Amino acid sequence: MKVVLQKDVLNLGDAGDIKEVADGYARNFLIPRRLAVRANDGNTKMAIHQKKLASLKRDKRVKVMKDLAASIEGQTYEIKVKVGEKDKMFGSVTATDIANAMKKSGIELDKRKLDLGEPLKNVGDYKIKVRLAEGVTPQIQVKVIGEG
Known part of the structure; x- marks a missing residue:
């Protein structure tokens, strides 16, 4: 049938x-x-x-x-976090934190589009893939800066 x-x-x-x-x-x-x-x-x-x-x-x-991918490709977003001794972070940086940092710069993006793998638990620079659509995956830079 x-x-x-x-x-x-x-x-x-x-x-x-x-x-x-x-x-x-x-x-x-x-x-x-x-x-x-x-x-x-x-x-x-x-x-x-x-x-x-x-x-x-x-x-x-x-x-x-x-x-949208052309506008965010290679952009760097800074996220400031509190750190203790030896630059040990309190907590971690999640996709929500990165999405909020992007929102401050004028780009509204759903946190589920960010491919972190796992939360960022150390101070430093990271490359994050953004899954926008089939075959459209730009990369952004996230700079985690410790303060305190």
Whole structure:
């Protein structure tokens, strides 16, 4: 039976794909869970149209993110933290701290886009990847400065 996927289905396909599946799989699993609908002329045309719209939206988003990436690539952000003896930090610098430092310079960015790996626990310079969109990952410099 041919079906049009309404949502992404693991090991089958993405939303909008037209797939040939076993009748029982379609009737007993995909259709009752609203993961797919039976493929007919109307549903097929709708799926193709939705894929085109999604592609256009994704291309537009990538273009906007490339412009943002060009503006932040190589920028240096300073974060001042309190330190004790031997430059030992109290706490750590997290993605939230870096996002707040970027916000002060006029760039609003979600903290989940910053790829730290783990919080920064030492004073020094770090290179941080920013995941903006598929294939758009600029790097920024974060300078952790101890005070106190």
